[in-house]
Amino acid sequence: MTDLAIRTRRPAAPAAPTTAPDAVAERLLDTQSPQRPQVTPAFTIEVDGRQVTGHAGQTILEVCRDNGIEVPTLCFEPKLPGFGACRMCVVDVEGEEHPPISCSRSAEAGMVVQTQTPRLRQIRKTNLELIFSDHNAYCLPPCQNKCPSHIDIPGFLKANTEGNWHESARIFKRTIPFPSVLGRVCPAPCEEHCRRDEVEEAIAIRDSHRYAGDQVLKAQANGAPAPVPFELQRKSGKRVAVVGSGPAGMSAAYYLLIAGHDVTVFERDPAAGGMLRYGIPQYRLPKVEILEGEYEAVWQLGGKLVTNAALGRDFTLDDLQNQGFDAVCVAIGCYDTNKLGVPGEDADGVLDGLEYLKVATLGLPYPGHAGKRVVVIGGGFTSMDCSRTSVRQGAAEVTLVYRRDMKDMPAANEVHEMLEEGARAIFQAAPTRVLADDHDRVTGVEFQRMRLGAPDASGRRRPEPMPGTEFVIECDRVLLAIGQGPELDWVGRGAEGVTATKNKRLAADAVTFATGRRGVFGTGDVRIGASTVVQAVAEGRRAAYGIDAYLKGLDLDAIKTRQTLAEPQPEFLSIVPYADEVKEPRYRLTSMPADVRNKSYVEYEIPYTQRDAMAEAKRCLQCTCEAIGYCDLRRQGIEYGTTLKTLEPQNRGAYSFRSVTENRFTGANHDYIRDDSHAFILREPSRCIDCGRCANVCKEIVGAACYDFMRTGFDTLVTTPLDMSLNTTPCVSCGRCAETCPTGALMPKPRVLEKYDVDETRCILCGICVDACPYDALRCGPDFELTHDSRAEPMVDLMATSAIDRDSEVTFIRRERDWLVRAHESGRSLNAGVMLPVLPASIANGHGNGNGHGRGGHGQDGHGHDRHDHGGGAGGGRAHAR
Amino acid sequence: MHAGSAGTLADGRRRSDTALELLQAQRPSAWPRVLLDRAGRYDADGAFADAEAAGAWSVWREVMSTSPRAIIRIVSESRLRGRGGAGFPTGDKWRTCHNQTADQKYVVANGYEADPGALLDRTLMELDPHAVVEGVALAAYAVGATKAYVVVKSTYRTAVRRLENAIRGAEQAGYIGIDALGEGFDLQIELVELQGAAVLGEETTLLYALMGKKPLPEQRPPYPAVQGLWERPTVVNNVETLAAVPWIIANGSAAFAKIGAAESPGTTLVQLSGAVAHPGVVEVPLGTPLREIVEGVGGGVARGNLKALLVGGAPGGFLPADGLDIPLTFDALEAAGAGMGSGTILVVDDSACIVDVATLMTRFMNDEACGKTIPCRIGLKRLTEIGERFTSGLTRPTDLTVLRDLCADVRDSALCGHEYAATNPLLSGMRYFPQEFEDHIARGTCPAGVCRRLSVAAALA
Missing domain, CATH: 3.10.20.740 (Ubiquitin-like (UB roll))
Structure with missing residues (x-):
């Protein structure tokens, strides 16, 4: 054991006081066993x-x-x-x-x-801002960021890889109650930002949760219970009225029911669903199997439904509150179709697109639609639905006209499907007047070409008219789908206190969702204007938290902080390309042939097979920061207000994001390459804040000293010498660096989505895998006897040690002592002075109780493996174990 | 400059083989000498006896019969203040260390001289190594240390050779070592060569390097005098401070206190550099107005007009041209936003741009930082970037506010003097030359015509 020789260093440290080995051991026992209460003054x-x-x-x-x-x-x-x-x-x-x-x-x-003090908080905030300005990393994966409801996408995809559809849906339902519905109607903003795109193509996130949701629905149809994302809370005895059974209202109802409140949903139409039922055609969202199936989960939790009851028509807010509802959640959506504002639009044959869809989605043919020439004006999802439904209803000719370019359409990804089905589309044209005959029947629409000007607030280029480019499309029907606003005529009458905003929305807080009237909340499209289903669902869920806090009597202002913590605004940056990843193209959903589907209301997309769904989920890079939820930097950043300013997107479009490095100090920042060469520890130096904890722990506690501060100045980084792989350092895979890391710079290696294969022909029986496995998944088998005999040193009985729980230092030393005794008895040569420098004489000579040894005294001869790595032999101890 | 023939200086003293040029010709003869009193009077590479004949180690035997307390009292009464830059009273530091109970104490002489532009400590160590070694011995005797380290930058080969010669000579003469002079006092002096970033000059960093650890500064208190090397009480003094001690013991504290300013008596080495007519190192009584040093000894600016003085090296502060009347004392310089720092005075003429120089200094300080703390590693980088934006015409509207706020926060949360002082150039530049900053920021012009990227940026705009 020459390793133990003291190396002289210049200048030399003072000679350590000579202490008897016993005293060292006693001190070890004192410091590492449970401490007595402080007795210092x-x-x-x-x-x-x-x-x-x-x-x-x-x-x-x-x-x-x-x-x-x-x-x-x-x-x-x-x-x-x-x-x-x-x-x-x-x-x-x-x-x-x-x-x-x-x-x-x-x-x-x-x-x-x-x-x-304010000054101290200012210093800390400055520090945090400085750290963030060089924190070239992200908390949530970009997909999760971009989802308005921040679904745990890597989480449910992980469950998908295992074919655990129930768990997948449960994870999904933590943020959105309707995986199957959203799997059909969501525009999937998440997929636009998927980092798998850097390898070849984005993950089919929407299709994946659609499959998981469908599996759960199938099981539900067979009587299985729907997954519930959280533990159900005790009944609070409070009653909530949710007005509107669309996506916003129903998700509010869902999370309020989980929170233990009694929820009654009021719906003005004969059946629940709102836009999902009356605005989205059957071929995109089957009403009975999917919509009602998913809504069933809400009714299962105890939600009550009152249909044919409209706010303002059948009851007022006063009525609801007089009936004893402790809170009212208004989620009536947007049904008031905007007007064109051009001459002749009142002509016979100019139809409200929503009215048209409502009839059509009930499966009824709209009167006199077959054989007509139809013009649809607008570029959103409603216009798309109007066009495609018109095709299915036998219109002779369907033309969609949109004033901007195709790529600026909110429903751009549906255009090709529409064209395949036989409609045609004209872009960059806006109506100037509607032409009618003497009987005021529509004969055509005059349009004017538009050119694209400077970008507007939404980031899209603003269309500007080009005079002299007018043209006419002859037609018999005009469907208007140029956006909707909420119907707010109920405001005022029996609803004192509730107000509308300037641009005709219901005035409600962005975080608490409280309106001007106590106990009344507004959420969904009625608050933010017509938007996507996923945004409405996100609104509904967040409103449920606000209402829950109100019902619990919490200060509504105080919950803003809590909400902010629960719903961090997207932070994302980056990143190093995935050059090494094996390419595996996206599994696509197939569609029915266009000439078949354009006559049918059957859902036209053919779902995944189970194998495809699992394979697709495996493509996920799982690029989430594993430290999220444990990250001190993130927590303090939120506390000191350095990472996010507001929950509301600020004029940057609905899916805007802020970079985490964006603050008053923004400047140069480092972009390091992550090191995943080590089997258990993932190093992501871009997330490192140079706190030095890993270096200190590794040096002072473990003794391996894998890390230190390297380089100087701004480029200082706590890393391995020469940035070498951890495999090259004296790393013992103890994981303490990952444990102490306050951020996600050092992490236990994240979810690996494959199983390991062991090539036994190449195994040299080194036992490192057994040493390092944190879960005791690997153990020494009988084959180890072969290697065991060739070793000079005696071994600790591994099977015995693995049979007991993690022991304290005292039991550890006792066990060593027992081993010593047994080794003596079996006559093996050993040098106690070298092997057991910490064993106090009092214990070594005493009699142990065999603590922890499930097997007899002969066990050590069998499957042994050395566990010594204490004291000065940190290197040497391991060396002889190999 | 050298009036005499080769090998002999103007005042008849032997010229050493040092590459340094002492400003002897211009130095007023009325200025007393303390530190370089013996410089050139003996061959620093020569025999110990020569040095002894020139007056080295003259008080050592006498000191051995005095109590350590008396030595500390003499040093305290002389009001000697540390020459490392901070100006901490040396007697107080020694007393603190002396009063500690410990099995081992240390003395560390800091001759690392972090500022790469400074040659003061090098001059001293090359010209009179015995003064340094004797000072170390006296400090060790006073505080009860039996082990002392003299730390020198390893590029200072001449200084290393001469200090080794001096230590070996003293050992062979029996002045230090086991049972020195038969008085029962053990003292081992070891010469340690170090090389690293500028932050090594910081005392706790230096101690970490001495212990063979990664040189990172440590939070004070506890001060090294209480808990230093290997957690033992350690006196860390600049070599210049220590070199003054033998003179004080020999001539008495009253004689020392009479020299220079009342609150910080004695002399110090000053280096004139930059656009000065006669650059070099000179020993100056503290309290001397800067005018006498810059114009009297240095001969004023070489050409053009004096614009500013950067006092204290890279982490020093700018003084305006009318700051020439400020006396060279710790307190006066501190109050003016500069500091004694490394003891260099960089003379800036009107061909230089203050914003540019301040940015350069900040960048240097950032590059030389150890990277331990956030305000230093990232904060100084951001300060540098703001300065670079000023000089390149890409200023953000918030930059000036951010600069001030960040400077204040960095100073308040500073771990060591490095980051604290690194804010000096920009802060003092803004204090004395607001117009020049204004020109860069608001008008996008550089009065000195140095920042060429400004005109490029203006042309692009």
Whole structure:
């Protein structure tokens, strides 16, 4: 064991005081076994106006934490002395000019400490902003960011890979209650930003949850219970009226029911569903199997439905509140189709697109539609539905006209399907007047060409008319689908307090969803204007949290913070391309042939097979930050308001994002390559904040010293020497670096979506896998005897040690002692002085109780494996184990 | 500059083989000498006896019969202040260390001289290494240390050779070592060569390097005098501070206190560089107005007009041209936004752009940072970037506010002097030359015509 020889270093450290081995062991026992209560002298200091007790030798931080006063830290590792790199734990000590850091300053009697002055918070905020300005990373994966409802996409895809559809749907339902519905009607903003695109093509996220949702619905039809995302809360006894059974109202109802409230849904039409039922055609969303199936989950939770009851027509808000509803959630959507504002639009044959769809989605032919020449005006989903339904209803000729370019259409991805089915489309043209004959029947529409000007607030180029380019399309029917606003004529009458905004929306808070009237909340399209189903669902869910807080009597302002924490605004950046990933193209849904589907209302997309669904989910790169939820930086960033300003998208379009590095200090930042060469520890240096915790823990506690501060100045990074792979360092795969990392820079390697194959022909029986496996999934089998005999040193009985729980230092030493005794008895040669430097004589000579040994005294001869790596033999101890 | 023949200086002293040029010709003869009193009077590479004959180690035998407390009292009464830049009273530091109970104490002489543009400590160590070694011995005796380290930048080959010669000579003469002079006092002095970033000059960083660890600064308190090398009480003094101690013991504290300014007596080495007529190193009594140094000794600016002085090296502060009347003392310079720092005075003439120089200094400080703390690693980078935006005409509207706020936050949350002082160039530049910053930011012009990218940016706009 020459490794144990003390290396002389210049200048040399003073010779360590010579201590008897017993004393060392006793000290080990003292420091590593459960500590007795502090017996050092106590004193009192004042922290934030409170008198708290500290003990000699404690730092200010320790005193604060002992007394429940939170001081933020990033670089502080409780097992080690304060390091002082992050400067987050600054506190004010009375009488000192510059604020000291509390993790290094020892507390002294009579100190007067402030931990939360505005100046200190400013310093901490500056620090956080500086960190974020060089934090070239993301918290949520981009898909999850871009989803208005922030579904845990990597989570449900992971469940998909295992074919666990129930779990997949459950994860999905944590944020959206209707996986199958959304799997059909969602425009899938998530897929636009999928990082798999950097390999070859985005994951089919929508089709994946559609499949999972469908499987659950099938099981439900056979009597299985629907997955419930959260534990159901106890009944609160509060009653909530939800007005409107569209996506917003129903998701609000769903989460309110889970929260334990009694929910009654009021629907003006004969059946629940709102736009989902009356606005989206059957061929896109089967009403009975899918919509009613998913809604069934809400009724199963105890939701009650009152149909044919319209707000303003059949009841007022006063009525509802007089009936004893503790809260009212208004989610009536947008049904008031906008007018064209051109001459002649009142002519006979100019139809409201929504009215038309309502009839058509009931499966009824719209009167006199067959054989007509139809012009559809608009570029949204309604216009698409109008066109395609008209085709199915036998219109002679269907023309869609949109004033912007095709790529600017909200429903751009549906255009090709529409064209295949036989409709035609004209872009960059806007109506100037509607032509009618003497009987005021429509004969055609005059359009004017548009040119695309400068981009407007939505980021799309604004269409500008080009005079002199007028042309006429002759037609018999005109369907208007140029957007809708909410019907707000009920405001005022019996609804005092509720107001409308300037642009004719229901006025309600963006976070609490409270309107001007106490106990009345507004959510969904009625609040934000006509938008997508997924946005409406997100609105409904967030409103449910607001209403729940109101019913619990919480301060509505206070929940803003909580909501902000629960719904972080997207943060994303980056990133290093995935060059190494094996290419595997997207599994696409197939459609029925166009000439078949354009006559039919049957759902035209053919769903995945189970194999395809699982294979598609496996393509997911799982690029989420594993540290989310545990990340100190994120938590403090939110607390100090450095990462997000508001929940509302700010004039940047519905799916806008802010980069995490965007703040007043934005400048150069580092983009490091992640190192996933190690089997268990993933290093993502771009997420590193250089706190040094891993370096200190690895050096001081583990003894391996894999990391340190490398380079100088701005380029300093806590990394391995020469940025080498962890495999090349003395890493023992203990994972303590990942454990101490306050961010996601060092992580246990994330979900790997494949199983391992072991090539036994190449195994050299080194046992490293057994050593390193954190879950004891690998163990030494009988084959290890072959290697065992060739080793000089005796071995600890591995089977015995793996049979017991993680032991304390005392039991560990006892076990070593037992082994020693057995080794003596079996006459094996050993050198206790080298192998067991920590074994105190008192224990070594005593009699143990065989603690932890499930097998007899002869067991050690069988399947042994060395577990020594203590003391100075950190290197040597392992070396002889190999 | 050298009036005498080769090998001999103007005042008849032997010229050393040092490459340094001392500003002897212009130095007023009335200025007393403390640090370089013996410089050139003996061959620093020569025999120990020569140095002894020139007056080195003259007080050591006498000191051995004095109590350490008396030595500390003499140093305290002389009001000697640390020459490393901060100006901490040396006597207080020694007393703190002396009062500690420990099995081992250390003395560390900091001759690392972090500022790459400074040659002061090098001059001292090359010209009178014995003064440094004797000072170390006196400090060790006063605080009760038995082990001392003299830290030198390893590129200072001459200084290393001469210090080794001095230490070896003293050991062979029995002045230090086991049972020095038979008085029962053990002292081992070790010369340590280090090389690294500028932040190594910071005392806690230096101690970490000495212990063989990654040189990162450590939070103070506890100060090294209480808990330093290997957690033992350690006195860390600049070599210049230590070199003054033998003179103080020999001539008495009253004689020392009479020299220079009342609150910071004694002399110090000053280096004139930049656009000055006679650059070089000179020993100056503290309290001397800068005018006498820059114009009297340095001969004023070489050409053009004096625009500013950057006092204290890279982390120093700018003084305007009318700041020439500020006396060279710790307190006066601190109040004016500069500092003694490394002891260099960079003379800036009107062909230089203050914004440009300040940015350059900030960038240097960022590059030389150890990277331990956030405000230093990223904060200084952001300050540099703001400065670079000023000089390239890409200023953001918020930059000036951000610059001020960030400087204040960096100073308040600073771990060591490096990051604290790194804000000096930009802050003092803004304080004394607001017009020049205004020109860069608001008008996009550089009065000195240095920042060429400004005109490019203006042309593009």
